[in-house]
Amino acid sequence: MTLTSPAPLHSRIGVLPGDGIGPEVTREAVRVLERVAKHADLQLTFTEGMLGGCAIEQTGTPLPAETWELCKNSDALLVGAVGGEKWDSLPAEKNPGLGGLLRLRRELDLFANLRPGLSYLPELSPLRDVNIDILLVREAVGGLYFSPERGRGVQDGVETAWDTMHYTAEQVRRIGIVACRLASERGGRLASVDKANVLESSKLWREVMREVVADFPHLEVEHLYVDNCAMQLVHRPNDFDVIVTENLFGDVLSDEIAGIVGSLGLLPSGSLRTDKFGLYEPVHGAAPDIAGLGKANPSAAILSAAMLLRHSLDRPEDAAVIEQAVTTVLQRGIRTADLANGDIAPVSTSAFGDAVLAELDDQY
Amino acid sequence: MTLTSPAPLHSRIGVLPGDGIGPEVTREAVRVLERVAKHADLQLTFTEGMLGGCAIEQTGTPLPAETWELCKNSDALLVGAVGGEKWDSLPAEKNPGLGGLLRLRRELDLFANLRPGLSYLPELSPLRDVNIDILLVREAVGGLYFSPERGRGVQDGVETAWDTMHYTAEQVRRIGIVACRLASERGGRLASVDKANVLESSKLWREVMREVVADFPHLEVEHLYVDNCAMQLVHRPNDFDVIVTENLFGDVLSDEIAGIVGSLGLLPSGSLRTDKFGLYEPVHGAAPDIAGLGKANPSAAILSAAMLLRHSLDRPEDAAVIEQAVTTVLQRGIRTADLANGDIAPVSTSAFGDAVLAELDDQY
Ligand SMILES: [Mg+2]
Numbered sequence: 226m227t228l229t230s231p232a233p234l235h236s237r238i239g240v241l242p243g244d245g246i247g248p249e250v251t252r253e254a255v256r257v258l259e260r261v262a263k264h265a266d267l268q269l270t271f272t273e274g275m276l277g278g279c280a281i282e283q284t285g286t287p288l289p290a291e292t293w294e295l296c297k298n299s300d301a302l303l304v305g306a307v308g309g310e311k312w313d314s315l316p317a318e319k320n321p322g323l324g325g326l327l328r329l330r331r332e333l334d335l336f337a338n339l340r341p342g343l344s345y346l347p348e349l350s351p352l353r354d355v356n357i358d359i360l361l362v363r364e365a366v367g368g369l370y371f372s373p374e375r376g377r378g379v380q381d382g383v384e385t386a387w388d389t390m391h392y393t394a395e396q397v398r399r400i401g402i403v404a405c406r407l408a409s410e411r412g413g414r415l416a417s418v419d420k421a422n423v424l425e426s427s428k429l430w431r432e433v434m435r436e437v438v439a440d441f442p443h444l445e446v447e448h449l450y451v452d453n454c455a456m457q458l459v460h461r462p463n464d465f466d467v468i469v470t471e472n473l474f475g476d477v478l479s480d481e482i483a484g485i486v487g488s489l490g491l492l493p494s495g496s497l498r499t500d501k502f503g504l505y506e507p508v509h510g511a512a513p514d515i516a517g518l519g520k521a522n523p524s525a526a527i528l529s530a531a532m533l534l535r536h537s538l539d540r541p542e543d544a545a546v547i548e549q550a551v552t553t554v555l556q557r558g559i560r561t562a563d564l565a566n567g568d569i570a571p572v573s574t575s576a577f578g579d580a581v582l583a584e585l586d587d588q589y
Numbered sequence: 590m591t592l593t594s595p596a597p598l599h600s601r602i603g604v605l606p607g608d609g610i611g612p613e614v615t616r617e618a619v620r621v622l623e624r625v626a627k628h629a630d631l632q633l634t635f636t637e638g639m640l641g642g643c644a645i646e647q648t649g650t651p652l653p654a655e656t657w658e659l660c661k662n663s664d665a666l667l668v669g670a671v672g673g674e675k676w677d678s679l680p681a682e683k684n685p686g687l688g689g690l691l692r693l694r695r696e697l698d699l700f701a702n703l704r705p706g707l708s709y710l711p712e713l714s715p716l717r718d719v720n721i722d723i724l725l726v727r728e729a730v731g732g733l734y735f736s737p738e739r740g741r742g743v744q745d746g747v748e749t750a751w752d753t754m755h756y757t758a759e760q761v762r763r764i765g766i767v768a769c770r771l772a773s774e775r776g777g778r779l780a781s782v783d784k785a786n787v788l789e790s791s792k793l794w795r796e797v798m799r800e801v802v803a804d805f806p807h808l809e810v811e812h813l814y815v816d817n818c819a820m821q822l823v824h825r826p827n828d829f830d831v832i833v834t835e836n837l838f839g840d841v842l843s844d845e846i847a848g849i850v851g852s853l854g855l856l857p858s859g860s861l862r863t864d865k866f867g868l869y870e871p872v873h874g875a876a877p878d879i880a881g882l883g884k885a886n887p888s889a890a891i892l893s894a895a896m897l898l899r900h901s902l903d904r905p906e907d908a909a910v911i912e913q914a915v916t917t918v919l920q921r922g923i924r925t926a927d928l929a930n931g932d933i934a935p936v937s938t939s940a941f942g943d944a945v946l947a948e949l950d951d952q953y
């Protein structure tokens with residue numbers, strides 16, 4: 226077996242539905258993967274595990290040992306959503322988010338957070354003339370959010386608090402390589418975003434990125450300051466292809482892109498490392514207020530499943546079929562309550578899933 | 590004389606036109622202030638000084654001692670723009686930006702950077718249905734951009750770089766008070782932006798802001814995470830009034846707002862401290878490629894002069910007259926080349942100024 230061998234014919238998917246609307250949207254995503262497997266001659270096994278609040282209820286911890294085992298024995302993970310008011314006041318390590326999902330991402334070293342922004346329904350965007358297909362690649366286990374030095378205290382009699390934006394050349398290099406590879410498979414354009422005119426960590430970022438892109442001479446590369454990028458995203462969103470940036474900058478810019486797309490219900494995400502193992506999940510939260518009512522939009526979960534096929538199972542064509550099916554269904558006016566407007570009667574979560582399955586049957 | 594006495598009838602304006610298009614746009618701003626002074630019974634004296642590249646040429650330093658004296662003997666400063674390729678490679682302390690303008694802002698302790706975003710010409714915005722009147726208040730002398738601890742080196746054999754986001758309670762308090770006062774004078778709504786779910790410095794920011802706003806019970810206050818704010822600015826820009834945030838977040842969000850307004854040529858700014866002394870300047874740069882051609886848009890400089898009247902000279906009504914005059918002229922289709930489209934023949938910098946002066950004559 227060589228390093229570039231295709232994914233094995235038989236792939237193990239760990240499914241962690243989580244809390245709130247997590248289970249109902251994940252169910253549709255699994256149905257979609259099963260249908261694709263049938264059509265595309267893929268062998269997938271799905272094993273469910275507990276993560277987040279539901280795991281706390283059953284086992285007392287948001288990330289039980291069995292879930293941890295499941296993750297290590299899977300080729301990719303499909304996550305729903307975690308959290309809810311009930312567990313909000315728990316300390317960090319016992320919390321569905323920090324102690325569950327974020328810990329999982331960090332301990333699995335899923336350093337490359339992928340946030341695609343696509344104009345599935347341009348009319349949802351607050352912008353005129355939008356037709357974006359952006360892939361934001363965010364460094365997700367370093368930078369200001371994982372300060373090695375942070376604290377709070379009284380310095381010289383003054384109440385003070387601090388965090389550290391810290392990067393090593395290797396951290397920048399590995400995310401840079403991921404971004405360059407992705408740009409090579411897509412539109413061939415890469416924007417690397419930093420604040421190299423002010424920050425030491427950004428100066429290192431830019432130096433290393435210049436080295437990394439030298440190995441991808443076919444790419445069209447620009448280096449942007451983060452403030453300028455925030456402006457350009459509004460000004461000329463259609464021009465961007467892949468954007469790569471550090472953790473905090475990526476957090477802000479990915480949400481700006483979400484605003485440009487116009488609906489959180491359509492946004493999938495993936496968290497990868499170099500060996501193709503990845504965790505895929507909707508950007509939206511657990512939305513406990515509508516949980517179990519069949520109102521949730523499963524689009525983001527289904528599109529996350531498509532990302533799983535593309536990035537972890539080497540199945541870009543099948544991913545594209547799913548994405549096309551979701552687009553077709555949405556554009557045909559079959560929509561859950563969050564996207565139905567006055568003229569459209571909303572469909573349920575599972576009815577939306579049914580429509581996507583029917584569309585898949587047509588397309589294969 | 591009490592602390593709340595109005596500005597003296599005679600105010601001293603230090604004028605630092607700077608480089609590139611700085612002199613030509615500043616000239617129009619001064620003409621506007623002179624005209625307002627005539628109509629509104631204000632006594633203004635204007636004293637010119639050198640800042641930036643022009644100062645390097647004449648004296649060898651971007652911030653000569655005479656300029657420094659002028660600043661200390663002024664009630665407010667009007668700045669054009671500094672910089673140009675010629676001086677780009679100079680070391681930081683000799684550089685028109687870092688060694689001139691930024692040093693001036695820092696040494697004068699101008700901690701409150703004000704960036705208004707207004708829909709003067711809604712059709713310029715990439716967004717539909719935009720009608721914004723946002724005042725972003727950015728902490729400008731602390732945070733990640735003024736790291737007390739920053740550096741570059743080899744740690745445990747690994748090339749590493751780091752910056753520190755550092756705040757004291759007092760730094761947060763003083764910018765919070767400025768923002769609350771401004772919100773009280775405007776729409777009565779304040780959004781304080783931080784990342785208190787992750788950062789220690791943001792936790793301090795939110796705690797202190799909660800204390801500060803308690804003294805302004807009439808304000809409608811929301812606390813937003815910076816990523817969410819970046820999304821909301823695209824999603825519901827018209828809902829914002831005053832936004833207050835730390836240095837880096839403010840840098841990014843203010844440029845996002847600039848993108849929403851749709852033209853850098855319309856954006857003024859001010860940098861204040863608590864005693865009302867302030868420095869006012871366009872957001873745009875020196876644009877050396879069009880310097881001296883009479884093509885530059887003086888709107889941002891003129892609107893900066895309006896901010897000077899409002900924030901340093903206690904003349905909000907006169908500021909509003911200028912803002913209205915600029916709006917009227919623009920909407921009438923009198924525009925410099927940057928904003929003229931196919932149907933409109935562009936006017937020169939001074940012709941635009943003339944139109945604003947004529948409009949002022951009408952309005953007083
Ligand atoms: Mg975020």
Ligand SMILES: [Mg+2]
Nearest residue numbers: 452840841844
């Ligand atoms: Mg900026």
